[in-house]
Amino acid sequence: MGKKKLSFLAIMALCLLFVTTGCSKGEKAKDKTSDNNEISLAVWGYDQNTEFKALVESFEDKHDAKVKIVDIDPGAYENKITTLLASGDKTDVLAMKDVGSYVNYANKKQLLDLSTYSDKLSEEDIKSYGENLESYRTEDGKLYALPFRKDTYVLFYNKKLFDKAGVSYPEKLTWESYQEMAKKMTSGSNEAEKVYGGYHHKWFPIVQATAANQTNNDLLKGKYGFLKDYYNIFLNMQNEGSVMDYATIKTTNTTYSSVFETEKAATMIMGSFYISSLLKGTEAGTVDLDWGMAPIPQRKDSNEVITYGGPAGMAVNKNAANAKLARKFVEFCSGKEGAKVLSEIGITTAYQNEEILETLFSIPGMPQDEMSKQALYPDKNGFEHAANASAAEITKVLGEEHDLIMVEDVSLDKGISNMESRIKGIK
Structure with missing residues (x-):
């Protein structure tokens, strides 16, 4: 009996060792925290x-x-x-x-x-x-x-505000018609009640990269005369009050989402990354907007829709x-x-590809009109700048001078001159 009992215990010990080892291997294969996985x-x-x-x-x-x-x-x-x-x-x-x-x-x-x-x-x-x-x-x-x-920069717009004002939704806008539309859509006699026709966020590429792509120029080349027309538009709009002024946006650390979602602006030039946030907010019940998209304004001599x-x-x-x-x-x-x-x-x-586009536009809450689709898939969707060794230094200068121009600490001509002289030292 002693030998049989000993043999039985030995067999059980071996089985236990086998089961334990087997489990250990199985767990390791499925362990998501192992080094290889x-x-x-x-x-x-x-x-x-x-x-x-x-x-x-x-x-x-x-x-x-x-x-x-x-x-x-x-x-x-x-x-x-x-x-x-x-x-x-x-x-x-x-x-x-x-x-x-x-x-x-x-x-x-x-x-x-x-x-x-x-x-x-x-x-x-x-x-x-x-x-x-x-x-x-x-x-x-x-x-x-x-x-x-x-990303694709588009013109987001609030349909309810346009309906209330009796103004047609934005479609194929030139920069000139965009300024007129923004004036028509601006209302309110004091800041608490004011609704702006447009909103331009503080990021410098919204002016500069738009200008570079629509005029077939390059932000890294060191010549910036092509920016002048665009800065004149942005400066004129803030001076006439159809967009929130740049200094206020900077000093109050205003977020673009808060402006659009509280209906303080009828339109907003912004990247397509904002779509996901709008859809998520709508689903959660934190955003209640009827919104659409149109291409950003174009030069009046352009036959293409060009953005970046x-x-x-x-x-x-x-x-x-x-x-x-x-x-x-x-x-x-x-x-x-x-x-x-x-x-x-x-x-x-x-x-x-087609499958990806169909998936995007099948999301509940996504605008279905042709203008919104054209806004996201324009004739040309360029880039801010190329993957160049001097890009970080150059864009730092462009951003700094953009601040000074938009708060009107320097004249537009002086700001552009400063960009060119400072970047000459980098290149």
Whole structure:
């Protein structure tokens, strides 16, 4: 009996060891926090920017992976990423907010070369990207990031305010007819009651990148006479009171969403990234607007609808802890799979085809009129500037001089002269 009991106990011990070992292996294979199935992702404003959460959740589900979020304040994002990369930090994936900063990271060899991604694309894929993939190609001919989003600047408008004023909805506006429309749509004798016909946010590309694309110029070339007509329009509109003045926007830290959603402005030139926020707010019951989109105003001699929009992308840290999975995540976000995920929540994507467009316009609450569709898919949707080594320095100067011009601390002629003389030193 003693031997039989001993043999039985030995067998049970072996079985227990086998079961435990088997479970351990099974759990490890499914463990989303294991080193091979986990990456970290640095982004700005994770809770406010719904595209990040949508991409992360979809990727985690499809690849049985875990993505840890490093959430950084939007205003401090570029400085924080610069510090992280300089310190040798191993955060795997870095969202690229600004093309100028991206080029700086690439030139310092802090990002992984992703150029081979474009080599394996089909002709259909290349066509679906248009120029968006190439917008991240640096002067050495390489890609150190891949775009997942491509914004389009459009004219958002409030249908209720137009109906109330008895004014036709904006359609194919020139800059001249836009100014007249804004005057007609401005009402209220004091600030508390005032509704502005238009709203121009403080970002300098709204003036400068619009002007560059509509006049076939380049913000990095160092000559800025082409900006004069556009600045005259923006300055005249704030001086006549049809838009909120720039100084007020700056000093009160006004947000574009608060102006539009509280119906303080009948129209607003803004990027398509705002669509997702409007749709989300409408679904949650926090936004109650009947809104549409039209192309931004055009030069009266133009036969095309021309606008611009910056890309947003993802890059892999050269010191990434899990570069293989990080690269897979970036390719997922940029390609067809990521585009489908994003179009479902109202984000305009870098990768576009008929299926993606149909998905975008099938969202409840999305405007269905042809003018809104034309606004999002114009004849030309250019970029703020190229992926140039001097871009960050040049745009810093352009932004500083833009502030001085718009608050009228310097004359328009002096401001443009300052841009040219200061950038001559950079180039």
